[in-house]
Amino acid sequence: MSRYSLTVAVLSALVLALAILSLAAGPAGIGVIQGLSDMLHGRETIAATIIGQIRLPRMILALLIGGTLGLSGAALQGLVRNPLADPGVLGISGCGALGAVLVFYTGLSAVWAPALPLAALSGAGLATLLLLALTRGGTLVLVLAGAALGSMSAALLALTLNLVPSPYASYEIMHWLMGSLSRASLHDVLIATPGLLIGSALLFSTGRSLDALTLGEDVAQTMGFPLRAVQWRVVLGTALAVGSGVAVAGGIGFVGLVMPHLLRPLAGARPSRLLLPSALGGAALLLAADLFVRLPVSGAELQLGVVTSLIGTPVFFWQVWRLRGRPV
Amino acid sequence: MILQTDTISLTLQGHRLLNNIALDVRPGEVLGLIGPNGAGKSTLLRIMAGLLRPETGRVLLDGQDLFTMPPEKRGRHLAYLPQEAPAAIGMSVRDVAMLGRLPHRRTASAEQNETAVQQALDAVGMSAFADRSSARLSGGERARVLLARALAVQAPILLADEPVAALDPAQALTVMDLFGQCAAQGQAVAVVLHDLALAARFCTRIAVLSQGCLVSIGPPAEVLTDALFAEVYGVAVRRCGEVAVPWSLVSSARRP
Numbered sequence: 001m002s003r004y005s006l007t008v009a010v011l012s013a014l015v016l017a018l019a020i021l022s023l024a025a026g027p028a029g030i031g032v033i034q035g036l037s038d039m040l041h042g043r044e045t046i047a048a049t050i051i052g053q054i055r056l057p058r059m060i061l062a063l064l065i066g067g068t069l070g071l072s073g074a075a076l077q078g079l080v081r082n083p084l085a086d087p088g089v090l091g092i093s094g095c096g097a098l099g100a101v102l103v104f105y106t107g108l109s110a111v112w113a114p115a116l117p118l119a120a121l122s123g124a125g126l127a128t129l130l131l132l133a134l135t136r137g138g139t140l141v142l143v144l145a146g147a148a149l150g151s152m153s154a155a156l157l158a159l160t161l162n163l164v165p166s167p168y169a170s171y172e173i174m175h176w177l178m179g180s181l182s183r184a185s186l187h188d189v190l191i192a193t194p195g196l197l198i199g200s201a202l203l204f205s206t207g208r209s210l211d212a213l214t215l216g217e218d219v220a221q222t223m224g225f226p227l228r229a230v231q232w233r234v235v236l237g238t239a240l241a242v243g244s245g246v247a248v249a250g251g252i253g254f255v256g257l258v259m260p261h262l263l264r265p266l267a268g269a270r271p272s273r274l275l276l277p278s279a280l281g282g283a284a285l286l287l288a289a290d291l292f293v294r295l296p297v298s299g300a301e302l303q304l305g306v307v308t309s310l311i312g313t314p315v316f317f318w319q320v321w322r323l324r325g326r327p328v
Numbered sequence: 329m330i331l332q333t334d335t336i337s338l339t340l341q342g343h344r345l346l347n348n349i350a351l352d353v354r355p356g357e358v359l360g361l362i363g364p365n366g367a368g369k370s371t372l373l374r375i376m377a378g379l380l381r382p383e384t385g386r387v388l389l390d391g392q393d394l395f396t397m398p399p400e401k402r403g404r405h406l407a408y409l410p411q412e413a414p415a416a417i418g419m420s421v422r423d424v425a426m427l428g429r430l431p432h433r434r435t436a437s438a439e440q441n442e443t444a445v446q447q448a449l450d451a452v453g454m455s456a457f458a459d460r461s462s463a464r465l466s467g468g469e470r471a472r473v474l475l476a477r478a479l480a481v482q483a484p485i486l487l488a489d490e491p492v493a494a495l496d497p498a499q500a501l502t503v504m505d506l507f508g509q510c511a512a513q514g515q516a517v518a519v520v521l522h523d524l525a526l527a528a529r530f531c532t533r534i535a536v537l538s539q540g541c542l543v544s545i546g547p548p549a550e551v552l553t554d555a556l557f558a559e560v561y562g563v564a565v566r567r568c569g570e571v572a573v574p575w576s577l578v579s580s581a582r583r584p
Contacts, residue, residue, distance in 0.1 A: 081414065212430050215477065216414045222377050223431050223481075224403030269418040269461075 004273055007266045011280035015063065018287035022059040023051060025291055058184040062290040063283045064196045065181075065249055068203075068241035070282020071275055073256020075203045078210035078271030079234045080135045083261065084143055087242045088253035091149025092127045096239075096246035097176045098153040098160075099123025105164045117191050121243025123153075128235045178305030179252030181290050188248035199241030200279070202233050207272030209233075214271065252305045254312025255282045262315060285311065329390050329405060329484035330354055331516060336375060336385030345371050346382070347540045353485065353516040358507050360531030360548075361520045364561055367537040369520045370411060370489050376518065377408040377487050389485070403431030407481035409488040411520075413474050418463040421473050425449055428480030448479040451506055467494050475503065479510070486510055486517045492526065504530040528552055536560055 001009070024032045035051035038044075069087065076085035087093045103109045103119035127149050134145045157176055161169045175183075209230040212220035217227045245252070259281040260274050267277045289307040332352040338345045346368045353359045353376075361369045374380045376387060378394045387394040389405055397405075407428070425448050429441040436444075449455045452472040457465070462473055471494045478486065488507070492500035504526050507517045511532065521527045527534055528548040535545040538560045544551045554565045 208430060208433065211427060214414070214419065215424075215427055215474070216410060218374070218377075218379055218410050219408060219413070219477075221379055221399075222403060222406060222408040223427075224399035224401075225430070226399060264418075268420075268423070270423055 004267055004277075007263065007277050008280065011277055011284060014284045015280055015287065018284055018291065019059055019063055022062065022287050022291055023055050025294055026050070026055060053186060054184075057186050057189045058181050058290065059287070060189050061181055061184045061192065061245075061249060062286045064193065064200075065245035065252065066255055066286025067279040067283035068196050068200050068245055069252060069255035069286070070259035071200055071203050071256075071279040072238045072241050073258075073282070074260040074271070074274045074278035075206055075210065075234050076238060076256070077260050078206070078213065078274070079230060080132075080142060081213065082135075082142060084146075084257070086254070086257035087124070087238060088251060088255070089150070089257055090127070090131055090142070090146030091151075091153055092124050092131070092238060092242055093246050093251035093253065094150045094153030094157070094177075095127035096120040096124035096243045097251045098157045099243070100247045101157050101160050101176055105160060105166075113187075113191060117195050117244045117247040120247035121195060121239045124243035124246065125235060125239030127153075128238050132231055132235060174303055176250040178303035179246075179250035179308075180293075180304045181249050182293070182304075184248065192244040192248045195240040195244030195247075199237045199239070199244065202237030203241065204275055204279075206230055206233050206237070207275055210271035210275075250305070252286065252308055254305075254308050254316070255285055258312040258315045259285065329516060330388075331376060331394075331406070331485050331518070332388040332391075333372070333376060333382075334386040334388055336372075336382035336387065338371065338375065338380070338383050345540050346375070348385070349537075349540075349542050350385075351535050351542060351545055353518045355484065355514050355516045356511050357532035358511045358517045358519060358530055360527040360534040361518060361537065362522070362524060362527050362534055363537035363543075366539075368540045369537055372537065373408075373487055373489050373518065373520055377406060378402055379408070400431060400434070404435070404481070405483055406485045406487065407478040407483040409475060409478040409486075409491055411489040411493065413470075418461050420459050421454055421462055421465070421476075422449065422458040424462050424473050425454075425476040425480050428477040431481060431483075444480050444482050445476075448476040451479055451509075452476045453502070468496065468499050471495060472499070472503070475506075479506075484515055486515050487519075488517070489520045490522060491519060492521070492523065500526060524552065 020032070030047040030050055032051065035047035038048035039052040073086045076087070077083055097120070099119035099122050100116055103115045109116035130149070131142060131145055134141050154177055158173050161173045166172060209220070209225045212223050212225040213227070213230065221227060259278040263274060263277045263281055267273045285308065289304055289311065292307050293302040293304055330352055333349050335348045335350045337347055349372060361372065363369050371380065375382050378387065381395060389397065394402065422445060425445045426441065428448065429436065429444060432441065446455070449458055452475050454469065454472055454476055457469065462470065465473065471491070475491060478488070492503050495503060500523070507519060508530055511517050519531070531548060533546055534548050534551045536543045536551060536556060543560055544556060557563050557565045
């Protein structure tokens with residue numbers, strides 16, 4: 001078995017184990033199998049309600065959102081050929097969250113449910129387009145623009161939430177900025193899943209083009225992979241996937257940055273070979289983080305993004321430490 | 329397959345970069361594109377590779393317009409080796425060469441791809457390093473790996489922009505010799521060169537560009553005259569015996 005197949009197999013097993021654990025873990029001591037069977041047979045027991053209404057949506061969203069974050073990180077890094085690309089670091093998630101907040105608190109999403117994911121993916125899409133327009137300026141310009149977009153979206157988001165008459169404004173700000181799945185419902189799953197799946201399909205389809213791009217835009221184009229076609233697929237895919245995720249769970253950071261870095265030594269440097277492992281790794285990371293926040297540590301639940309950042313930043317520092325002194 | 333430029337011109341931001349260039353690259357020949365800096369050699373090669381659209385005129389591949397050809401088909405017919413490549417991101421040497429088989433992903437078998445890559449790596453003398461990370465190669469080795477990538481396409485047309493600029497004389501000779509072998513096997517090769525000695529020695533024909541115009545085209549001995557050096561490069565030539573250019577390199581005993 002090649003190292004790539006082994007990596008994929010181990011990660012798949014890990015995701016499966018964490019998904020089952022995610023259904024089993026919680027304050028209510030109920031049987032998972034009993035709950036699932038009750039749910040499937042339409043028996044309205046407490047176990048069926050907890051599994052079907054609370055834990056299953058949460059597990060599905062953690063799996064899909066984590067997966068798409070890892071995947072979009074890997075695809076963005078391949079596209080701009082820059083290991084710092086990530087929807088969180090570059091402010092794409094933040095702009096998506098801003099779009100979601102604007103629609104959510106003006107009440108538009110209550111009138112027309114799809115407005116929420118559409119606004120989030122418009123925000124994420126606009127941010128991605130702007131960043132792509134700036135990639136020609138090089139690494140520094142990209143990172144600076146990303147930092148600016150991130151700060152701007154966070155500030156506007158906080159401003160919007162301060163203006164709405166809500167006693168829970170600061171809690172809401174935390175939810176959207178750091179991300180959380182504590183309120184995940186079946187409705188959220190229905191709203192987010194189409195975008196998450198279509199976005200992922202688009203991002204997965206870019207593998208060969210990203211491989212060709214490692215030789216530069218010119219060579220890729222002469223080999224039959226025009227840059228523009230890849231760009232559009234990555235922009236649309238990222239906007240759909242990240243936007244849909246942000247719409248229901250807020251801006252969860254660091255997953256897309258950390259996973260490709262962590263898995264590159266195992267999966268090899270070919271961008272196409274990094275997509276699936278990064279998606280699986282992202283799903284595993286978010287499932288694990290979501291299990292962690294449910295631990296009764298502090299009484300109140302931690303924000304999901306706090307945990308992913310706490311896991312993510314040491315790994316990131318370690319990578320930066322290894323890269324020190326090398327030319328960018 | 330013949331690659332033909334049909335009186336192409338290009339103006340960018342008010343500058344006339346190319347002016348009515350009509351030439352062709354034929355199977356079995358190495359066409360050298362020479363001229364002073366800024367003469368339009370690389371621009372012409374980029375147009376021939378389908379990367380840049382000429383303002384007027386057409387680029388024809390066996391009579392078919394290059395710019396209306398499906399990208400994937402074009403990718404199989406034409407391999408392009410740019411002057412500067414991005415830093416390798418740590419793929420193995422074999423994986424980099426294998427990228428050259430991407431245009432064949434729907435038409436060739438895995439064995440065909442393996443064979444093509446092995447042949448290409450053998451040709452540039454990098455087989456021994458096949459599993460090494462491309463991040464750990466010297467400049468010359470990396471240039472040869474990228475050449476192997478272009479050779480692995482096994483395209484009837486091979487276009488190379490200053491392929492020997494980063495190489496020492498011995499490696500430059502080997503690489504130029506390799507282009508000769510490609511031509512001998514029926515490929516049409518066009519190479520942008522600055523080294524006139526190499527051009528004289530390895531090119532079947534030479535096209536001289538100056539200020540966007542095709543000044544002269546033909547066999548080296550006919551094209552590289554004292555008058556041309558004076559007119560195009562502004563240099564005088566002192567000839568020693570029968571040597572066709574100011575100085576000439578011959579094959580060394582040492583092979584890189």
